[in-house]
Amino acid sequence: MPGQKIEPWTPSTEVRHLTPRPPGCVKITSLPPPPPDRVPDLPDLPARSLKAHMYSCTWKQTVTLWTSSGLDKSEFSLIRTSLVRAMPEEEDVMTCDVCGAHAPNKCSACKQVAYCSKEHQKQDWTRHKEVCRPFEVCSSPELGRHLLASRDLTPGDVILSELPLVVGPKHHSQDEAVLCLLCHRPASLDTDYRCPRCLWPVCGPDCPGDAKTHAHECVVLRVDPQQSRRNVTSQRGYHYEAITPLRCLLQQRRSPRKWRQILEMEAHEGDRGPGTDAYREVREKVVGYLKTNFLDKLPESGAEPLLEDTSEKTLLRLCGVLDVNALELSLPFGTEIVALYPTAYLLEHSCMPNTRHSFETAPGTRQYRVTVTAARDIRRGEHITTMYTHALWGTQARREHLKATKYFSCRCQRCADPTELGTYVSAMKCLGANSDGAACGGIQLPTSPLEEDSDWKCDLCPITLSSSQVNDLVTRIGDEVEDILRGGPTVKQLEELLDKVSTFLHPNHYHCYAVKHSLVQLYGHQHGYKPQQLTLQQLDNKYGTDIHILLYMYSCCFRHVLLLFQTSAPVVSDMYSCCFRHVLLLFQTCTPVVSDMCRCLLTITETLDPGNARLALYSSVLQYETHNAVVQLARRRLAQQPPGIGRDELDSKVKEARQLLLRAAQALAPEPDLSAGGRMLCLVNKSLKELDIWVKELGLSGADRGQSC
Numbered sequence: 001m002p003g004q005k006i007e008p009w010t011p012s013t014e015v016r017h018l019t020p021r022p023p024g025c026v027k028i029t030s031l032p033p034p035p036p037d038r039v040p041d042l043p044d045l046p047a048r049s050l051k052a053h054m055y056s057c058t059w060k061q062t063v064t065l066w067t068s069s070g071l072d073k074s075e076f077s078l079i080r081t082s083l084v085r086a087m088p089e090e091e092d093v094m095t096c097d098v099c100g101a102h103a104p105n106k107c108s109a110c111k112q113v114a115y116c117s118k119e120h121q122k123q124d125w126t127r128h129k130e131v132c133r134p135f136e137v138c139s140s141p142e143l144g145r146h147l148l149a150s151r152d153l154t155p156g157d158v159i160l161s162e163l164p165l166v167v168g169p170k171h172h173s174q175d176e177a178v179l180c181l182l183c184h185r186p187a188s189l190d191t192d193y194r195c196p197r198c199l200w201p202v203c204g205p206d207c208p209g210d211a212k213t214h215a216h217e218c219v220v221l222r223v224d225p226q227q228s229r230r231n232v233t234s235q236r237g238y239h240y241e242a243i244t245p246l247r248c249l250l251q252q253r254r255s256p257r258k259w260r261q262i263l264e265m266e267a268h269e270g271d272r273g274p275g276t277d278a279y280r281e282v283r284e285k286v287v288g289y290l291k292t293n294f295l296d297k298l299p300e301s302g303a304e305p306l307l308e309d310t311s312e313k314t315l316l317r318l319c320g321v322l323d324v325n326a327l328e329l330s331l332p333f334g335t336e337i338v339a340l341y342p343t344a345y346l347l348e349h350s351c352m353p354n355t356r357h358s359f360e361t362a363p364g365t366r367q368y369r370v371t372v373t374a375a376r377d378i379r380r381g382e383h384i385t386t387m388y389t390h391a392l393w394g395t396q397a398r399r400e401h402l403k404a405t406k407y408f409s410c411r412c413q414r415c416a417d418p419t420e421l422g423t424y425v426s427a428m429k430c431l432g433a434n435s436d437g438a439a440c441g442g443i444q445l446p447t448s449p450l451e452e453d454s455d456w457k458c459d460l461c462p463i464t465l466s467s468s469q470v471n472d473l474v475t476r477i478g479d480e481v482e483d484i485l486r487g488g489p490t491v492k493q494l495e496e497l498l499d500k501v502s503t504f505l506h507p508n509h510y511h512c513y514a515v516k517h518s519l520v521q522l523y524g525h526q527h528g529y530k531p532q533q534l535t536l537q538q539l540d541n542k543y544g545t546d547i548h549i550l551l552y553m554y555s556c557c558f559r560h561v562l563l564l565f566q567t568s569a570p571v572v573s574d575m576y577s578c579c580f581r582h583v584l585l586l587f588q589t590c591t592p593v594v595s596d597m598c599r600c601l602l603t604i605t606e607t608l609d610p611g612n613a614r615l616a617l618y619s620s621v622l623q624y625e626t627h628n629a630v631v632q633l634a635r636r637r638l639a640q641q642p643p644g645i646g647r648d649e650l651d652s653k654v655k656e657a658r659q660l661l662l663r664a665a666q667a668l669a670p671e672p673d674l675s676a677g678g679r680m681l682c683l684v685n686k687s688l689k690e691l692d693i694w695v696k697e698l699g700l701s702g703a704d705r706g707q708s709c
């Protein structure tokens with residue numbers, strides 16, 4: 001009897017009070033409650049199932065259906081599958097922005113608001129057009145689809161905010177992390193907490209996760225009970241990389257609309273064909289695993305098949321879609337997952353992005369929502385961009401990563417500039433010697449950074465290096481830096497490492513940056529280096545002159561000026577410009593306030609990411625640590641007998657520290673509460689309060705008090 005409705009479905013107040021398990025009944029399924037006017041049709045149910053007497057009750061916002069008639073196994077699974085499929089998508093359930101009634105008509109442009117009627121939509125347009133989506137989807141042969149701003153935007157303007165189509169474990173996990181499939185918290189194979197049907201681990205008895213999402217994949221994962229039992233005893237049985245592709249695959253029946261959206265995404269199948277690493281890895285870890293253990297065992301006849309298309313081609317395509325388009329989310333409890341979004345994937349890449357993403361990670365109906373905001377002014381007609389790779393990697397590493405994972409060669413302004421916007425984060429020191437045996441003192445930079453095999457050339461002597469020579473050296477240094485940083489290093493280890501890598505790398509090189517960024521966080525915090533234990537020299541190292549940079553630039557300038565008198569015309573203009581840059585930087589770096597290690601790192605960070613699109617946490621850590629050093633130095637000088645600091649200077653130091661904290665708080669404001677950024681923001685706000693107390697104790701003017709974030 002197709003189209004038959006089950007009446008007691010509506011989750012009214014009365015049914016909430018029903019006992020969880022009506023006597024003599026068997027549970028069929030638990031689902032989120034649909035709105036009262038969206039009772040699902042149940043197509044093609046056999047007559048006997050419809051005679052089943054159904055009850056419902058709510059449990060953690062879900063409707064549980066029970067039957068009191070004895071259904072056989074296939075009827076039972078048929079009714080369950082039909083119910084799951086008939087459920088409307090949660091995000092489809094919207095209310096009218098004008099009157100709050102159930103709203104079937106979403107705004108076709110932004111899809112963020114909905115209305116119960118055309119009249120209410122018209123009535124709201126004057127207000128809504130101000131916030132309706134501020135971009136157009138365009139297409140070009142070079143970029144594919146991309147977004148252009150359709151009006152001027154200022155920092156903080158929301159560009160889009162949407163829920164994901166699919167969320168799941170990262171599909172390239174290096175570590176064999178065991179995750180709860182309901183809430184994505186860490187789980188363990190050493191406990192008995194399992195989904196009772198498919199036996200995949202869950203985090204515990206009070207898991208706050210979404211049983212509905214798992215219900216769908218569970219039908220597949222439990223298709224072979226023997227395999228499920230084997231899995232229990234061996235971690236190798238659980239391939240988490242296969243879960244997100246499976247969740248995508250399940251959309252073909254769960255939500256044909258989402259399925260269409262997923263298939264519309266770029267998968268770069270041509271770049272991931274036979275013979276490539278991607279092909280080998282995906283075939284083994286996803287396609288082979290899913291097909292052999294589950295998909296090929298799904299019943300073909302009888303009930304309507306759960307999945308129509310389980311072909312290898314489709315699975316390979318889904319993995320391509322995930323690799324190219326999925327965004328990565330770090331959850332507060334330390335796990336990392338990926339999500340596909342209906343519009344956010346259209347943002348093109350730039351190494352100087354103009355947008356910032358923030359993710360809602362707290363459980364609830366907004367969980368995993370992404371909000372993309374403008375990180376700086378964006379003019380009408382400008383490309384709206386994000387960053388697919390690491391902002392603190394050098395050009396060679398970023399471009400290789402983009403080519404290997406997203407299949408294009410970036411040609412943005414930062415990539416095209418050998419100095420990377422004057423930051424020198426890829427620059428190497430020239431190891432050549434001049435005629436009297438002294439170090440050359442020049443900088444090695446790529447001559448054509450947009451060419452993969454560009455030579456590197458010294459700006460002072462004729463020495464050139466091949467790109468593979470530079471690559472090998474930088475990779476080896478990077479491996480050593482990563483190893484040491486991962487092992488929880490001491491201050492001494494980091495200082496030695498910095499000395500060592502500084503032989504080869506420009507002081508601003510991104511590997512030096514990584515070591516210094518860790519170092520400034522250890523000074524003042526590690527045992528033996530607590531603020532009161534630091535010598536003035538060590539404090540000065542944190543807040544003092546970065547001697548590596550200054551000496552280097554002095555010597556470079558000196559040599560350039562000398563050489564300018566000796567060298568022929570074509571080289572001269574190059575050296576003038578380099579010399580000019582160095583003199584400028586020296587001027588900035590030598591001023592007392594700017595000449596500290598934190599400040600140098602901050603200058604690099606802010607040049608590469610002026611709007612805090614990607615490096616908000618990095619810059620706020622630097623601002624926070626600089627504030628710590630400023631306050632500590634001021635306290636020390638105040639404690640001297642007689643005090644080594646006057647009231648005016650103390651007042652200005654306090655203001656400087658406050659400004660640093662306020663800037664950190666502003667950078668961190670969009671970060672979710674439970675994220676690393678959110679925790680950093682708490683620390684910053686706590687320090688602002690402590691600073692206020694100190695100002696009060698000292699009886700300073702505290703002119704800036706009252707400003708808070």
Ligand SMILES: C[S@@+](CC[C@H](N)C(=O)[O-])C[C@H]1O[C@@H](n2cnc3c(N)ncnc32)[C@H](O)[C@@H]1O
Pocket residue numbers: 142143144145146264265266268324325345346347348349350406407408409410411
């Ligand atoms: C997440 S998708 C973006 C949407 C895609 N353009 C589309 O039409 O579906 C990423 C792909 O877009 C293209 N793309 C993004 N940014 C690019 C850029 N800066 N230069 C060239 N291609 C880019 C690449 O093909 C990349 O693999």
